Amino acid sequence: MLKFIHSGPFAALFECGFRPFFLLTAATAVIAVAAWVGFLTLGMPLPLTPNGPVVWHAHEMLTGFAMASVAGFVLTAIPEFTSTRMIERHHVFILLILWITGRVAFAIPIVPAGTIVAMIADLGLLGMLAAIIAPRLWRDANRRHLSFLWILLAVIVATGGFYFDTLTGTYPMRWLLVITGLMMALIVIAMSRISMRIVNTALSQVGETGTAYLARPPRRNLAIFCILLYTLAEFVALQHPVSGWIALAAAAALFNLTNDWHIGRALLQRWAFMLYLVYWFMALGYAVIGAAILMETAWVSAGRHLLLVGALGLAVFAVMNIAGRIHAGIEPDKRLWVPIAATLIAGAAVLRAMMNFDQIEASLAIVAASACWITAFSLHLIFHWRILIRPRTDGQPGCEGIASDA
Structure with missing residues (x-):
């Protein structure tokens, strides 16, 4: 086994954590959504998991798709x-x-054996x-990045809660909503680190050398606090009017951010604008959820999909x-497929949300949104799978940045 991961034909895949996990992230985005739309439109069977198909879909998009991306990023x-x-x-x-x-076991129709293995x-x-x-975060001189650990520990608690409810016969969706909130908070935390490099690079590209971008902690911390407070309120009393007002506060904090x-x-440079749109989708998602709760409408699902398809998908x-x-030692891609794929993900979020506003027929919205999502992540796979499984060509080791940045 050591020979396989160090010198086998796919040894490069294990050189850095993002390689296998980003590959699985994109593959899961395509396969899981294709299975879901096939079930909804053609009656194709889904894995016979506890609590039915909606829980399977939400669970695999969060614990499969999202967690693979988190693992790749964190590592x-x-x-x-x-x-x-x-x-x-x-x-x-x-x-x-x-x-x-975890993915295979959760799909096995043997309850509770498959669920226990998945857990x-x-x-x-x-x-x-x-x-x-x-240990790495704790030994860091200023412990500046401990928030990643706190979010990860909270996800562990929520995942344990999901499986406890599943094994005891309780409907476990409340824990998936908690994980959703934690993912939104994690996106804000991660983007504060990524954005300073991306936005300042964009400033230099347009000749704004005298301007510097800084991700300011007060606005970021207020947004994270409101997101987590809404997540807690939703867990304690689902769709209570108080949670509606907190959702609107989260939206306001994100717009402020x-x-x-x-x-x-x-800001119009492709990577800066893409990250900027993540915050817009997140803010709109919480705004729609808050309005839906206070107005007692069925728009809550629209808001959740703006969060999960729009904000999470684009991030x-x-x-x-x-x-x-x-x-991997390669400059970010400058080809046209990138903004096309990002537009498709944004379009998927809007189409899925429109379904709940009765602006588009449900089956058409599901098919169109799924087609946009699947196409976007299929494009990513087409252009990146070789990069992820092949050794670096720039002479840099492991996870180092591109040679010119070294």
């Missing part, structure tokens, strides 16, 4: 943020096996990630295309 970014050694290949391999085991695998993955990054990004024409796509290329 790559934390060593860079803390100036520590890259993650060992055998750790990447073990985490990969745990992720795959062990998913909690094992999250626990191992926490164990790997915790976008004020840091208003830096002129540099994951951007990170895979920025970090996934830089740490």
Whole structure:
């Protein structure tokens, strides 16, 4: 096994954590949504998991798609943020096996055996990630990045709660809503680190050398606080009017956060604008949820899909295309397919939300939104799978940035 991960034909895949996990992220985005739309429109069978197809869909998009992207990001970014050694290949391999085991076991129609194996695998993955990054984060001089650990520990609790409810016969969707909120908070935390490089690069590209972008903690911390407060309120009393007002507060805090990004024409550069749109989708998502709760309408689902398809989808796509290329020794892609794919993801979010506003027929909205999403992540796979499985060609080791940045 050691020979396989160090010198086998796919040895490069285990060189850095983003390689296998970003590959699985894109593949899951395509396969899981294709299975979901096939079930909804053609009656194709889904795995016979506990609590029915809606829970399977939400669970696999969060624990499969989102967690694969989180693992890839954390395994790559934390060593860079803390100036520590890259993650060992055998750790990447073990985490990969745990992720795959969780996905397969949760789909096995043997209850509770399959659920128990999935629980062990998913909690094992999250626990191992926490164990790997915790010492690095804690030893960092100013402990500037501990928020990543706190969010990861909260996800472990929520994942354990999901499986506890599933095994005891309680409907577990409340825990998936918690994970959704934690993912939104994590996006804000991660983007505050990524954005300073991306936005300042955009400023230099348009000749604004005298202007500097800074991700200011007060606005960011207020947005994170409101997101987590809404998540707690939703967990305690689903769709209570108080949670509606808190959702609107989260939306206001996120709109306020976008004020840091208003830096002129540099904002229109593709990567800066893509990350900016993430905040807009997140703010609109919470605004729609808050309005839906207070007005007692059926728009809550529209708001959730603006969060999960729009904000999460665009954030994951951007990170895979920025970090996934830089740490493979390649400049971010400047070809036309990138804005096309980003537009398709944004379109998927809007189409899915419109369905709940009765602006478009439901089956048409589902098919169109799914087609946009699947096409976008299929394009990513087409242009990146070779990059992810092949060794670097720039002479840099492991997860280092591109040679010119070294």
